[in-house]
């Protein structure tokens with residue numbers, strides 16, 4: 170059964186075809202479509218609504234139709250439906266002579282034309298545009314839209330309608346209508362069974378014939394078709410045929426026929442107070458009365474002619490005015506939109522400026538951060554270099570303890586502090602025993618290794634306030650501020666004990682490391698470092714002489730001999746410490762010996 174049953178699409182197509190020609194069938198189809206609403210798509214259901222609106226229009230219920238059409242335009246299921254609804258709305262307003270509304274509807278409809286793919290629907294809209302623009306006297310626009318339809322070389326009814334609209338527009342523009350083309354469109358319209366449109370096409374041909382002085386031909390053409398036009402039953406067209414015939418007959422001197430046609434024209438268009446045929450008909454009747462020298466009738470018909478002419482003129486002007494009003498409104502709207510757009514642009518620019526400013530601030534902050542980071546980095550690098558340089562200047566690279574220069578500085582400061590505080594300070598000085606032998610036997614690297622062991626063994630015995638340094642070669646010094654002689658001696662003995670525990674296997678050879686110690690304190694030697702060093706050195710020398718690997722405390726009675734011997738052997742320089750100079754000379758003598 171489903172194979173024979175027509176689909177919603179089929180029914181829609183048929184309803185569309187018969188909507189103007191067969192109202193009974195159209196109603197039946199709408200009824201069927203209503204029943205099939207469930208199986209229809211949203212677009213199809215909407216198309217049914219548009220057909221229902223069409224039925225309302227044909228029954229004179231245009232107000233209700235307008236509500237439906239506006240509804241579809243506001244929320245369409247598809248672009249084509251929106252366009253179709255727009256064209257129907259414009260047409261409805263034009264039929265009810267609300268040209269401003271019609272023009273607004275057209276503007277809205279034409280804005281969506283590029284979205285319409287269905288050519289038939291597009292042509293329907295463009296034809297409505299041509300009709301409305303011709304009606305409001307904008308024949309250029311009428312011509313444009315009618316020709317756009319013809320550009321697509323449409324068939325049948327669309328071509329017939331478009332051709333007629335082209336002729337109407339050219340006529341309105343006072344341009345010549347192409348007679349051959351008008352005759353061709355007559356045939357197209359007749360083939361489409363559109364007697365009214367074919368009839369209008371003939372009026373354009375007749376007009377051109379009359380313009381060329383071929384009045385008889387024009388009359389023959391119009392009269393030959395008059396019965397067909399009368400059967401078609403469109404009052405305006407019937408009126409126009411009779412009015413034209415009346416005018417031409419009058420010119421040909423056929424007064425009786427002219428009067429008859431004029432009266433027919435009046436009777437068929439009497440309900441259309443502003444129709445042009447009425448004007449022509451009354452004018453002919455007036456001319457007939459004049460011709461018959463009937464002043465009373467002439468005056469009466471002239472009055473009617475003047476009235477009809479005024480009504481027609483007013484009608485034309487009001488339609489033209491509608492166009493101007495709408496254009497003005499549209500322009501105003503466009504200006505308002507432009508104004509708003511400009512305002513938006515200003516706001517956008519302002520926002521961009523604000524953003525740019527924020528961006529710039531961010532950039533500056535970033536630059537500052539980068540700058541601070543690099544300054545910080547360079548400060549850190551410089552500090553590190555400084556620290557390295559300082560360490561290099563203060564530390565003995567072989568043993569890692571303070572060098573002689575640093576030892577001297579720290580020890581002098583500590584001694585000055587002890588002097589101020591009236592505290593004792595003790596200096597321990599030691600020299601490795603037979604170090605030359607170690608070097609000679611095991612090599613210089615083994616000697617270096619032994620020096621590192623010795624320094625490392627002493628470090629844990631010193632307090633942070635003690636000054637421990639390598640005075641040169643294999644000679645070391647430890648200054649203990651705030652300590653007495655006994656403490657110094659104990660420290661020296663602890664050192665001896667620790668040296669005895671040194672394992673030199675990691676130096677490549679196993680050998681013993683011992684040292685000889687000389688100790689003095691500030692109570693005996695004073696707070697002068699050079700003097701203390703000198704005294705400690707002398708005690709150390711005694712320790713060497715006494716058999717090495719031992720501690721000797723400076724004693725003036727024992728060590729003064731050496732001092733005076735050294736003083737005598739060594740000439741003293743300007744301001745030189747006699748004690749210190751003596752020790753060095755003496756030492757040199759020992760080394761030589």
Ligand SMILES: Nc1nc2c(ncn2[C@@H]2O[C@H](COP(=O)(O)OP(=O)(O)OP(=O)(O)O)[C@@H](O)[C@H]2O)c(=O)[nH]1
Pocket residue numbers: 600601602603604605606608612613614615616617620641642643713760
């Ligand atoms: N490996 C090494 N040897 C050094 C270093 N500084 C000095 N010497 C050596 O230490 C030796 C010191 O020898 P001397 O002053 O004769 O004294 P000694 O051999 O220790 O004998 P006494 O002091 O009398 O016990 C010299 O041979 C120097 O070359 C050093 O940094 N590394």
